[in-house]
Amino acid sequence: MKIIITSDVHGHMDRLEKLALIHQDADYFLDAGDSEGNEFMIRPFISVEGNNDRFNTFPKTRVIDCGDVKIYMTHSHEFFTSQRDEGLVKKAKRLGCQIAVYGHSHVPEVKQLHGVTLICPGSLYYNRDRSPIGYVVLNIEHEKISVQHIEYK
Numbered sequence: 001m002k003i004i005i006t007s008d009v010h011g012h013m014d015r016l017e018k019l020a021l022i023h024q025d026a027d028y029f030l031d032a033g034d035s036e037g038n039e040f041m042i043r044p045f046i047s048v049e050g051n052n053d054r055f056n057t058f059p060k061t062r063v064i065d066c067g068d069v070k071i072y073m074t075h076s077h078e079f080f081t082s083q084r085d086e087g088l089v090k091k092a093k094r095l096g097c098q099i100a101v102y103g104h105s106h107v108p109e110v111k112q113l114h115g116v117t118l119i120c121p122g123s124l125y126y127n128r129d130r131s132p133i134g135y136v137v138l139n140i141e142h143e144k145i146s147v148q149h150i151e152y153k
């Protein structure tokens, strides 16, 4: 299963469109919030509500069922930054998820914490650590997962 993950697009819908074209073989297109669009503008991506999503068409969290693996998605602005990772792990476990996808930080990251894989694709607008903007390609084969950060060009 191939899953494309973006976050913090902040109005650059053309970039989502381009990713959907490049990765037509993907099974899911997930956006972790702050697209500043609505569900129609970002299709085929599905999103969660970020702190800048005024249109309010998105749920605060989603659980994506990928068979052997479940993904918990949230923008994560509801967590204090210092407690974010622990909070994501706790919520992911409560929801039976092995992966937590989040945004808001504008810093690409992937890490393991207490058996949960935390994934932030960074922003498709700008990254606060000055790394190039990009997205994640997540591959899931049964319980094996691989995460690639890819620069958007």
Ligand SMILES: [Mn+2]
Pocket (backbone or CB within 6 Å): 008, 033, 034, 050, 051, 052, 075, 077, 103, 104, 105
């Ligand atoms: Mn945000």
